[in-house]
Amino acid sequence: MAKKIVSDLNVKGKKVLIRVDFNVPMKDGVITDDTRIRAALPTIEYVINHGGKAIVFSHLGRVKEEADLAKNDLTVVAKRLEELIKKPVHFVNATKGKALEDAAANLGEGEILMFQNTRYEDLDGKKESKNDPELGKYWASLGDVFVNDAFGTAHRAAASNVGIAANVSETAAGFLLEKEIRYIGGAVDEPVRPYIAILGGAKVSDKIGVIEALCEKADKILIGGAMMFTFLKALGKNIGASKCEEDKLDLAKELLAKAGSKLVLPVDAVCAKEFADVPGVVKSVDALEADDMGLDIGPKTLELFASVLAGAKTVVWNGPMGVFEMKNYAAGTIGVCELLANLKGANTIIGGGDSAAAAESLGYADKMSHISTGGGASLEYLEGKVLPGIACVDEL
Ligand code: ADP
Ligand code: MG
Numbered sequence: 001m002a003k004k005i006v007s008d009l010n011v012k013g014k015k016v017l018i019r020v021d022f023n024v025p026m027k028d029g030v031i032t033d034d035t036r037i038r039a040a041l042p043t044i045e046y047v048i049n050h051g052g053k054a055i056v057f058s059h060l061g062r063v064k065e066e067a068d069l070a071k072n073d074l075t076v077v078a079k080r081l082e083e084l085i086k087k088p089v090h091f092v093n094a095t096k097g098k099a100l101e102d103a104a105a106n107l108g109e110g111e112i113l114m115f116q117n118t119r120y121e122d123l124d125g126k127k128e129s130k131n132d133p134e135l136g137k138y139w140a141s142l143g144d145v146f147v148n149d150a151f152g153t154a155h156r157a158a159a160s161n162v163g164i165a166a167n168v169s170e171t172a173a174g175f176l177l178e179k180e181i182r183y184i185g186g187a188v189d190e191p192v193r194p195y196i197a198i199l200g201g202a203k204v205s206d207k208i209g210v211i212e213a214l215c216e217k218a219d220k221i222l223i224g225g226a227m228m229f230t231f232l233k234a235l236g237k238n239i240g241a242s243k244c245e246e247d248k249l250d251l252a253k254e255l256l257a258k259a260g261s262k263l264v265l266p267v268d269a270v271c272a273k274e275f276a277d278v279p280g281v282v283k284s285v286d287a288l289e290a291d292d293m294g295l296d297i298g299p300k301t302l303e304l305f306a307s308v309l310a311g312a313k314t315v316v317w318n319g320p321m322g323v324f325e326m327k328n329y330a331a332g333t334i335g336v337c338e339l340l341a342n343l344k345g346a347n348t349i350i351g352g353g354d355s356a357a358a359a360e361s362l363g364y365a366d367k368m369s370h371i372s373t374g375g376g377a378s379l380e381y382l383e384g385k386v387l388p389g390i391a392c393v394d395e396l
Contacts, residue, residue: 003181004172004394006043006147011052013109017143018044018174019160021150021373022058022077029076037080039373043149043174044085044112053107055143056081056089056114057160059128059153063119078114087112095120096138104142118160128159136163149174152352152374154389155381165392173393176373181390183349183370184316184381192313192347193219198305198336200225201319201354204248209383210318215259217384222264222305224297224321224332231256231265232285239285240271240292264308268298270322270329277326296322297332302339309339316382318351324358333358341367351378 009016020040025032040056047054061072078091090107092100092115100115107113121128127135136159140146146168148154148161154177157163165171173181187195197218199207204227214221223231226243233239234252256263270280271292282298297305309315317340321332340348341364348368350359353375359365372378381387 002396003178003390004170004396005178006046006149006172006174008396009145009147009170009172011047011050011145014052014145015104015107015143016047016052016054017139017146017164017168018047018054018056019146019148019150019164020044020056020058020174021152021176022074022081023060023152024077026060026076031076031080034080034084036373037077037084039176040149040174041085043147043176044081046175047147048087048110048112051109053109054112055104055107056112057118057139058150059119059158059160060117061119063117063122066123069120069123072117072119074114074117081112081114085112089114092116101142118158121159129156131157131159131163133163133166135159137167140164140167143168145170145172147172147174148389148393149176150389151177151180151372151377153377154180154374154387155377155385157388161389162392171392171394173390177390177393179370180372180374180378180381183347184372184378185390187314187316187347187349188217188382188384191217194312195314196220196222196309196312196316198222198224198315198317199319200227200321202226202243204230204245204252207319207379208251209385210379211255212258213383214316215255215262218262218316220262220264220308221259222308224266224301224336225319227319228266228269228297229294231263235265237285238288238290239294240288240290242269242288242292242294264304266297266301267304268300269294270296270298270331272328277328279328295326296329297335299331302332302335305336306339309343312343312346314347314349315340315343316349316351318353318355318379318382320354320358324362330362334362337362337364337367340364351375351382353378
């Protein structure tokens with residue numbers, strides 16, 4: 001079943017509520033990366049270019065106490081949106097009230113209104129994050145139709161996604177959300193095979209659900225990152241001083257038994273004696289000494305991964321292969337980026353969070369079919385869970 005997208009709506013003359021993800025990184029009140037604002041432009045532009053009246057809103061950070069309000073003020077984000085979209089953005093510094101209601105009611109075709117951080121409403125009993133029904137109804141009353149384009153929060157039911165959707169006549173996905181559904185949803189529902197998953201990152205415990213789901217669905221699962229050592233130790237290997245989740249060893253054994261030959265573990269690692277950006281030594285995973293800390297996958301592992309990936313048609317990757325933030329331990333992550341970039345005719349999908357940041361900072365972002373805009377959301381989606389922020393979008 002296909003979901004309705006913004007271009008399926010007749011937006012002419014309508015007030016279109018657009019939930020975007022403007023949760024941008026900020027330092028001392030300055031936006032350090034505006035990728036998320038740029039990413040939302042196609043949806044907003046579609047609406048205004050087709051005679052719609054755009055009412056744009058987002059969360060920013062977490063609001064638990066009074067002091068969090070100023071830190072998470074969207075005023076600067078509205079200014080940046082104005083620069084990027086080259087149109088005036090009328091910003092209302094409120095999440096409720098007469099000023100907002102009047103601004104919405106008086107909005108002209110092709111105009112843009114943005115209101116304050118939806119999580120300002122969390123100060124009053126977490127109304128936004130706990131999907132207070134009155135709040136969703138109120139926001140819905142400001143517009144005619146709803147477009148959800150925020151994937152990063154799609155795994156949580158909030159007033160600003162499902163709460164609004166429950167109270168409008170039509171809900172569609174924005175172009176960003178549509179791409180997440182097409183790629184990640186596609187891999188979950190009907191992956192073109194061979195379907196290979198690559199998992200790494202810090203902890204097995206963060207990704208248990210995904211590993212379990214992929215054991216069923218993927219043809220092979222390649223493991224790297226710190227989590228490889230929990231698996232290697234479960235196999236009885238000496239992992240030296242490498243990171244390991246002792247309390248997950250039994251689980252790792254179960255997963256190894258369940259996955260059988262589907263699970264592919266590294267054969268070598270780049271090791272150091274301290275956690276610092278100094279040149280490491282490549283060792284077989286059978287040769288680690290007590291004080292060796294494995295900080296990246298080694299070259300033989302990359303060769304092994306290359307042979308498994310050859311001919312893959314769907315590849316999903318979540319979690320860096322090593323401590324890519326240090327140049328001495330970035331080779332494994334760069335190597336996997338290269339392998340994916342050179343795969344012909346494959347859908348290459350990178351889950352959000354640090355893996356997406358790695359692909360971007362290493363310069364491979366435009367070589368992938370899809371880089372997800374959500375970390376936690378992409379993991380839950382890959383797990384096969386129903387995401388409330390997607391479920392609330394109308395079917396076509
Ligand atoms: P993602 O956000 O992509 O899901 P994670 O948050 O699970 O990824 O993990 C990313 C972190 O894992 C990175 O900061 C990286 O430095 C760290 N990491 C990867 N491999 C290792 C390793 N061998 N030892 C210690 N930390 C590692
Ligand atoms: Mg992370």
